[in-house]
Amino acid sequence: MDLTIFGYEIGDVIGEGTYSTVRKAFSQKLQKPVAIKIIDRSKQSDDYITKFLPREVSIFAECSHPNIIKVYEVIKSSEHTLFIMEEAKTDLFDLVDSQDYFSEEVARPYLKQIAQALEYCHVHHIAHRDTKCENILLTADNIPKITDFGLATCIKGSDSCPCSTFCGSAAYTAPEVLNGDKYDPFKADIWSLGVVLYVMVTGCMPFDDSDLSKLKELQTQSLQFPPSPSLSDCCQNLINVMLEKDPKKRVSINHVVEHQWFEVSN
Numbered sequence: 001m002d003l004t005i006f007g008y009e010i011g012d013v014i015g016e017g018t019y020s021t022v023r024k025a026f027s028q029k030l031q032k033p034v035a036i037k038i039i040d041r042s043k044q045s046d047d048y049i050t051k052f053l054p055r056e057v058s059i060f061a062e063c064s065h066p067n068i069i070k071v072y073e074v075i076k077s078s079e080h081t082l083f084i085m086e087e088a089k090t091d092l093f094d095l096v097d098s099q100d101y102f103s104e105e106v107a108r109p110y111l112k113q114i115a116q117a118l119e120y121c122h123v124h125h126i127a128h129r130d131t132k133c134e135n136i137l138l139t140a141d142n143i144p145k146i147t148d149f150g151l152a153t154c155i156k157g158s159d160s161c162p163c164s165t166f167c168g169s170a171a172y173t174a175p176e177v178l179n180g181d182k183y184d185p186f187k188a189d190i191w192s193l194g195v196v197l198y199v200m201v202t203g204c205m206p207f208d209d210s211d212l213s214k215l216k217e218l219q220t221q222s223l224q225f226p227p228s229p230s231l232s233d234c235c236q237n238l239i240n241v242m243l244e245k246d247p248k249k250r251v252s253i254n255h256v257v258e259h260q261w262f263e264v265s266n
Contacts, residue, residue: 006075008036008084019044019150027084030072037083052150053081059126059149067117069137069147088137088145092196095138101203104235104264110144111197112262117146118189119253125156127185129167131192133199153185161185168192171209175219176247178212187247190256194242201235202226206243220245234261 003010003025011024020039027034041049060071060083073084092110096102102110114136121128128135130151137145151167162182167173174191176183198206204226207218223243225231231239238261244250 003036003075003082008034010036017148019048024087025084027072033087034072035085035087037085039081039083040079041081042079055152055154056149057081059152059154062124062154063121063126063149065117065120067113067143067145068120069145085147086139086145088147089140090138091134092136092138092144092200093133096133096200096203101229102200103229104201104232104261107197107200108262108264110200111193112257113144114146114196115193115253115257117144118193119257121146121152122186122189122253124154126152126154127161127163128152128189128192129163129185130169130172131189131196132169132172133196134169136196155185163188170212170215171195171205171207174247175216175245178216178219184247186253187250190242190250190253191247193253193256194239197235197242198239201231201239202229206239232261232264234264237261 007028009026011026013021013023014035015022020037022035022037025034025036039053057074060074069088070086071083072086075082075084118128118131128146128149130148131146135146135148137147139145153163155161161184163185164182166177166180168177170178172192172195174183174188177188195206202225206223207215209215223240225236238256238259241251242256
């Protein structure tokens with residue numbers, strides 16, 4: 001697809017996912033580098049094309065938050081849908097991996113901003129349903145930005161919001177979702193955010209996800225923390241309340257944002 005007619009000079013591929021390819025580009029209109037998420041609709045399922053893709057377009061149009069990736073424009077051709085997005089330098093997974101793990105002092109402002117973005121989504125009735133380190137981008141100024149709303153859902157007009165669609169990566173997925181139960185997607189987001197924090201401050205996953213049946217069993221057991229790095233009781237408490245097995249007892253996003261761990265001076 002020739003995007004020069006739209007004022008974009010296409011560069012290298014910087015990411016590939018199940019549904020899309022992301023390339024570097026330069027916008028003549030904006031006069032700055034951007035990223036273009038390219039979705040070839042001819043290669044996607046009817047369910048994705050009719051339900052998930054329109055939902056993602058709609059959600060990006062509604063969202064405006066400093067910690068959610070900005071979409072400047074959506075272009076649709078006969079076969080492709082393209083999201084023109086702000087540029088990022090890396091993702092959270094690669095950054096943590098490059099440093100083994102973050103100290104609590106380093107992790108704290110990252111998680112605060114991510115949680116505030118998720119709080120914004122939940123206030124606007126949007127559940128992300130695929131929160132993971134790979135879906136948190138970092139700008140050149142080290143600002144975290146949630147991206148990829150391809151599995152998100154918007155639920156309005158009811159206090160009851162059960163979902164049944166399996167969404168996300170198993171390692172970040174709440175037990176009620178893995179078990180195939182009807183679930184509250186907002187509470188499932190909290191579990192995923194808890195996994196994100198655990199990864200940031202330990203450099204490893206809280207549960208071995210190499211075997212799905214084993215993963216389900218591990219999720220029923222008490223959460224274990226590695227002996228090193230040593231985490232504060234306050235940090236462990238925040239992780240534990242997010243990784244609460246019973247979704248009815250799991251905290252909401254506003255409780256996460258107001259947790260005392262964020263009150264500790266850097």
